[in-house]
Amino acid sequence: MKVKEVAALIEQFAPLTLQETYDNSGLNIGSYEAEVTGILLCVDVTEAVLDEAKALGANLIVSHHPLLFHPLRQLVDADDAQRIAARAVREGVSLYAAHTSLDSAPGGMSFCLGEWLGLTAMRVLDPRPDCPDAGFGVVGELTNPMPMRDFLLQVKRTLSVGAIRHSDLCRDQVQRVALCTGAGGSLIRKALEVDADLYLSADLRYNDFFVPSPSMVVADVGHFESEYCAIDLLYAIITKKIATFAVHKSEHSINPVNYLV
Amino acid sequence: MKTDWNSYLALHLESRFMSETDRKTRKIYYSMGEVSEMFDVNPSLIRFWEQKFSILKPEKNKKGNRLFTQQDVDNLKLIYHLVKENGMTLAGAQKRLKENREGLERNxxxxxxxxxxxTLLLEVRQELKEAEVRVDEIRVDADSSNEWPEDNDALEMMESAASGSVSPSVATTAQPETSRQEESMSAVTTETPASLERGSGPQSFRPQEQPLFPEYVTPESAITTGESERSAEGSIASEKVSGTSQGEDAVSLDEDPTVGKRMQIIEQTLF
Structure with a gap:
């Protein structure tokens, strides 16, 4: 099976047309015609992940974040992206990223996280005008209302978050939860519009915690933590069909953020 | 929380990408054009069958165009199977439909x-072949190259199991029984000849439509999800086969002692 066939499989779930204009999902490095010897799944492509791929004999790395996100002006060893890009080319490893295409796809990242956290009746939080089934974020319901604090602690455990930053716990109970994986500060207003009790996302800024409503709590569960489900989602998509070579979940795809508690 | 990925993907992917097929099967009415295209026959033949088979009575709209329900389409399937695939006379087909409709549907x-x-097995074999080619490229080790003929055997056996015909090795013993049950046999076993022909030339065989995640979940998942479930595939197949024997005039494939063994061989060979 060739790289392009794996790409087609992923794109059937998460078409590249769903990616944002600033994004660079798709094949970043390598060849569509290369025969795949194995696949390694990760959130970020790092040197450690490249080492891991080499050790596993995998020549295709599928990541959530594209290595080439900001355009390169030169290919020297000035920074990590350049070093890794050059190494991938040298070692014949193809790098494929499913980033905002996987975020926006129906059943994509936020659905996946919602599923993990036990949300039901999920729908897209910010539907795309051209494709209402797709878009960033979801809003869904917990089967039974539960104390806000207990739910946040449960999220912390489920996602192994070092610490959750949150606004004032102005609600005792939570049932309707809106969430968006990755940096989703811009969707707070959307969460208010759907009357969510709680909005979960990552990379929230200081001012985001001044929620302009006394009825919703916002919480930052960490970028990596909210997006780790990408690995399981990609694994499910790819292994549903491919059986002729191994698909590995990276053990070296780790959170660059550490918590001192 | 543990995610059930099969149902997750089924919900989010299959419903999305198979929606056209879904819509078709859920559609309330089919037009004459759609139905004749479905069976690849002339509308006149369907109108003719409508006269001859009382079970076939599509509604008509104000303009007099026929509106076929899913039930009509299912009935047409049975008629097509008996008349076109089995070459039965109209009278014979009518009689059969009256006497044992349930058995026919099961068959x-x-x-x-x-x-x-x-189709699935052929697909698996294709993938294995591709893997084999790669392995050959990597290790130029001639020893492992004579495995494919066995695999061909397995597929031929699968075909004969599917078509209910008897494999050459047991032809002599099974022949008389075959002819005794000839009529009922054909009811169960006739496949579209074209599809069989295509199937028997595995090199040229390409399923026309390969849905990414086929609907027939059980055998699919049994094969693709790993070693632990592989044996389930065989038992599903044989369970289905034994279901046949309950139909009065159905040919019981599981009475043929070679079938179980074939299944075993297929499994062993493929995996």
């Missing part, structure tokens, strides 16, 4: 199931 379902299993 059709089994044939469809076996065909989809066959």
């Amino acid at each position: 059709l379902e089994i044939i469809e199931r076996l065909q989809s299993i066959k």
Whole structure:
């Protein structure tokens, strides 16, 4: 099976047309015609992940974040992206990223996280005008209302978050939860519009915690933590069909953020 | 929380990408054009069958155009199976439909199931072949290269299991029984000849439509999800086959002692 066939499989779930204009999902490095010897799944492509791929004999790395996100002006060893890009080319490893295409796809990242956290009746939080089934974020319901604090602690455990930053716990109970994986500060207003009790996302800024409503709590569960489900989602998509070579979940795809508690 | 990925993907992917097919099957009415295209026959033949078979009575709209329900389409499937595939006379087909409709439906379902299993196996073999080519490229080790003929045997056996015919090695003993049950046999076992022909030339065989995640979940998942479930595939197949024997005039494939063994061989060879 060739790289392009794996790409087609992923794109059937998460078409590249769903990616944002600033994004660079798709094949970043390598060849569509290369025969795949194995696949390694990760959130970020790092040197450690490249080492891991080499050790596993995998020549295709599928990541959530594209290595080439900001355009390169030169290919020297000035920074990590350049070093890794050059190494991938040298070692014949193809790098494929499913980033905002996987975020926006129906059943994509936020659905996946919602599923993990036990949300039901999920729908897209910010539907795309051209494709209402797709878009960033979801809003869904917990089967039974539960104390806000207990739910946040449960999220912390489920996602192994070092610490959750949150606004004032102005609600005792939570049932309707809106969430968006990755940096989703811009969707707070959307969460208010759907009357969510709680909005979960990552990379929230200081001012985001001044929620302009006394009825919703916002919480930052960490970028990596909210997006780790990408690995399981990609694994499910790819292994549903491919059986002729191994698909590995990276053990070296780790959170660059550490918590001192 | 543990995610059930099969149902997750089924919900989010299959419903999305198979929605056209879904819509078709859920559609309330089919037009004459759609139905004749479905069976690849002239509308005149369907109108003719409508006169001859009382079970076939499509509604008509104000303009007089026929509106076929899913039930009509299912009935047409049975008629097509008996008349076109089995070459029965109209009178014979009418009689059969009256006498044992349920048995017929079961048989059709089994044939469809076996065909989809066959398609799946061919697909698996194709993938294994591709893997084999790669392995050969990597290690130029001539020893492992004589495995494919066995695999061909397995597929031929699968085909004969699917078509209910008897494999050459047991032809002499099974022959008399075959002719005794000739009529009922054909009811169960006739496949579209074209599809069989295509199937028997595995090199040229390419399923026309390969849905990414086929609907027939059980055999699919049994094969693709790993070692622990592989044995389940065999038992599903044989369970289906034994279902046949309950139909009065159905040919019981599981009475043929070679079938179970074939299944075993297929499994062993493929995996």
